[in-house]
Amino acid sequence: MxxxxxxxxxxxxxxxxxxxFCEEHFVEHLQNQVxxxxxxxxxxxxxxxxxxxxxxxxxxxxxxxxxVDIGYSVDGLxxxxxxxxxxxxxxxxxxxFAEARGLVLHEVSLSRAYGVDIGHIARKNKKPPxxxxxxxxxxxxxxxxxxxxxxxxxxxxNLDDEAAxxxxxxxxxxxxxxxxxxxxxxxxxxxxxxxxxxxxxAERETAAYCVLRGIDYIMHECPMSEDATSFTYKxxxxxxxxxxxxxxxxxxxxFLRTAPQLFPQDPDDGPDxxxxxxxxxxxxxxxxxxxxxxxxxxxxxxxxxxxxxxQERDQHN
Amino acid sequence: MxxxxxxxxxxxxxxxxxxxFCEEHFVEHLQNQVxxxxxxxxxxxxxxxxxxxxxxxxxxxxxxxxxVDIGYSVDGLxxxxxxxxxxxxxxxxxxxFAEARGLVLHEVSLSRAYGVDIGHIARKNKKPPxxxxxxxxxxxxxxxxxxxxxxxxxxxxNLDDEAAxxxxxxxxxxxxxxxxxxxxxxxxxxxxxxxxxxxxxAERETAAYCVLRGIDYIMHECPMSEDATSFTYKxxxxxxxxxxxxxxxxxxxxFLRTAPQLFPQDPDDGPDxxxxxxxxxxxxxxxxxxxxxxxxxxxxxxxxxxxxxxQERDQHN
Numbered sequence: 090m091x092x093x094x095x096x097x098x099x100x101x102x103x104x105x106x107x108x109x110f111c112e113e114h115f116v117e118h119l120q121n122q123v124x125x126x127x128x129x130x131x132x133x134x135x136x137x138x139x140x141x142x143x144x145x146x147x148x149x150x151x152x153x154x155x156x157v158d159i160g161y162s163v164d165g166l167x168x169x170x171x172x173x174x175x176x177x178x179x180x181x182x183x184x185x186f187a188e189a190r191g192l193v194l195h196e197v198s199l200s201r202a203y204g205v206d207i208g209h210i211a212r213k214n215k216k217p218p219x220x221x222x223x224x225x226x227x228x229x230x231x232x233x234x235x236x237x238x239x240x241x242x243x244x245x246x247n248l249d250d251e252a253a254x255x256x257x258x259x260x261x262x263x264x265x266x267x268x269x270x271x272x273x274x275x276x277x278x279x280x281x282x283x284x285x286x287x288x289x290x291a292e293r294e295t296a297a298y299c300v301l302r303g304i305d306y307i308m309h310e311c312p313m314s315e316d317a318t319s320f321t322y323k324x325x326x327x328x329x330x331x332x333x334x335x336x337x338x339x340x341x342x343x344f345l346r347t348a349p350q351l352f353p354q355d356p357d358d359g360p361d362x363x364x365x366x367x368x369x370x371x372x373x374x375x376x377x378x379x380x381x382x383x384x385x386x387x388x389x390x391x392x393x394x395x396x397x398x399x400q401e402r403d404q405h406n
Numbered sequence: 407m408x409x410x411x412x413x414x415x416x417x418x419x420x421x422x423x424x425x426x427f428c429e430e431h432f433v434e435h436l437q438n439q440v441x442x443x444x445x446x447x448x449x450x451x452x453x454x455x456x457x458x459x460x461x462x463x464x465x466x467x468x469x470x471x472x473x474v475d476i477g478y479s480v481d482g483l484x485x486x487x488x489x490x491x492x493x494x495x496x497x498x499x500x501x502x503f504a505e506a507r508g509l510v511l512h513e514v515s516l517s518r519a520y521g522v523d524i525g526h527i528a529r530k531n532k533k534p535p536x537x538x539x540x541x542x543x544x545x546x547x548x549x550x551x552x553x554x555x556x557x558x559x560x561x562x563x564n565l566d567d568e569a570a571x572x573x574x575x576x577x578x579x580x581x582x583x584x585x586x587x588x589x590x591x592x593x594x595x596x597x598x599x600x601x602x603x604x605x606x607x608a609e610r611e612t613a614a615y616c617v618l619r620g621i622d623y624i625m626h627e628c629p630m631s632e633d634a635t636s637f638t639y640k641x642x643x644x645x646x647x648x649x650x651x652x653x654x655x656x657x658x659x660x661f662l663r664t665a666p667q668l669f670p671q672d673p674d675d676g677p678d679x680x681x682x683x684x685x686x687x688x689x690x691x692x693x694x695x696x697x698x699x700x701x702x703x704x705x706x707x708x709x710x711x712x713x714x715x716x717q718e719r720d721q722h723n
Binding site for chain 1: 576577578579581634635638641642645646649650653656657660661663664668669
C-alpha cells in the first residue's frame, strides 16, 4: 500500500475513505477531518479560545494535540472523579500532557472538595454512576466555561461514540434525543456552546494518532462504566462496518444531513428557566439537578469549586 | 415453564412478551397477534376475500393457515420462477397445502409461459435476480388482483423481515423508503392494497407454528437470493434481541408509531400515471418497467398470463 498523498509506503489504511497514508499524511488527514468538522458546523473561529474537557483517554488528548497543532487556542478541563486506580492515572497523564506543552489545565476534584468519589454520590442517589457523572460533568463544564469566559466547550466524542448513541436513539425512536444529537449544540442561557470536533474520526484512528504523536494516554475504560448497551451498539456497528466499510460514517453523516428536516431543533421550545435557589445556575426547577444530587449525598454543592487548583485560583484573581 | 393462559407445561417461550405457552395457546397467541395487526391497521374486513402471495415457505403458508383458521376468506397466488431444484419443490408444497384444505390457488409460471427462469431475465437485464424478481412479483400481484377483483394482496413478511428492511432504510436514511414502509399500503390506480399481517411475528414463531400445525413447507432459502446485506441486518438485530429481548419489536413498532409524524405519506405526491403502451398497466413512463424488463430478455410480456392454470382459466370464464 502506498500513501495517497506522497506515494511512500503507507502505514495506515482508512477503508471507508478508500485511502492509505504514510505517518505524516495520516496525521495531516485526521487533522484535516477535524478542521472540516469545525468549519462545516461553524463550531468556533480560529480566534476564539475554547475549553476542552479532557479525560486522559486517547480521544480527548488526541483532540487537544490536533487543535493546538493546527493553531487553535485550547485550554483543558480535567474533572477528577476520585475513581480508585483510575482517576490518579488519568489525571497524571492529563497533567503531564498539559505541562509538556505549556497548556492551561483547569482541574476540579471531587475527592479534594469532599473526600468522596463518584460512586459514593451514585449510591446515595440510588442511580447508576454514569447518570450522576453526566449531571456532574455538564454542571462543571458549564460553570467553568461561565466563570472563565469560554463560549464553547469541546468534548472528544468520536465517530464510534456518536454512531452508537444514534443507534440507541433510533432503535428506541427517541425523537427528543434525536433532535438534540448534533456535533454542535448552540449556547443557551447558563449553558456554553457544546462542540464535538472529532465526530468524523473512528476510535482506532484517534488511538493510532496518539501512538504516532507519542501521546501517553490511559488505555483502560472507566471501571465504573457498565453501560453494556452502548458496547453492544458499538459491536453491532463494527459488524456492519466490516461488512461494508463506511457504514458508520454513512449512518451518522446521513443523519446529520437529514436531521434538520426530520428532527428540527426548535430554539424557542425550551422550558422557562430560573436561577437555582442554591447555586444560581439556570434550571427549570427551584433547585438544579446538580445541587439536588449533591444534597442527596449529604454534600454542599457550593464547595466543589473551593478545591480549584492553584493555577485556577490564579486565574480568578 | 407454565403456559400463561392455562398453566399447563409450556412448549414455547416468547421472551419479548415475557410469556410462555402450551401448544394450543401458542397457536392462539400467534393468531391473536395477526388479528391485532389486521385490525390495528384496518388491513381488510372479515367479509372481504383477499389474495395472499404464497411462496411455499413457512411465513406465507403459516399466514394462509392462520387466516383461514380464524375465518378469513383467502385465495393463494403462487408464482413459479422456474428456479432449478427450488421452484418445483416450493410449488408442490404450496399445491399440496391448498388441495388438502380445498383452497383456491392461482398460479403464474415463467417456465410454462416462456420456457425460461428468472435467472435468464436477470442476466439479459444485467440486474441482480432479486431486483427483476421484485418487479415481476409486484406486476403479477397487481394484475391477478385486478383481473379477479381482489382489493387487497397480503404477503408473509414477518417481524424479522420488516425490522431488517427498516434497519437498512435507517442506516442509509432513505426517507422515501421510510415513508413507504408500512404494514398497509393503500391501493393506488393500478395497484392493489398491500398488507403484511405477519409483521408482529418473529420468524422462529412462524416456523414453530408450521411444526405445530403440521404444515409442510420448503425450508431452504431461495438459492438466487444473495442479498448478504439483509442477512447482516438480521444477524445484527438478532444480536440486539439476544442482549435485550423485545429490541426488534420495539424498533419496528416504535417506528410505526412515530412514522406518520416523522415520515408522512403524501397521497397526492405520486407522479402522473398513464397506461403502459404495451400491457395497459398504469405507469409513469410510456412502457411499464415489467414490459421493458421482459422485452430486454426478448420475451413478450403479454404471454405471461397465457400459462394460467386450468383453475385460473375456469375463473376467467
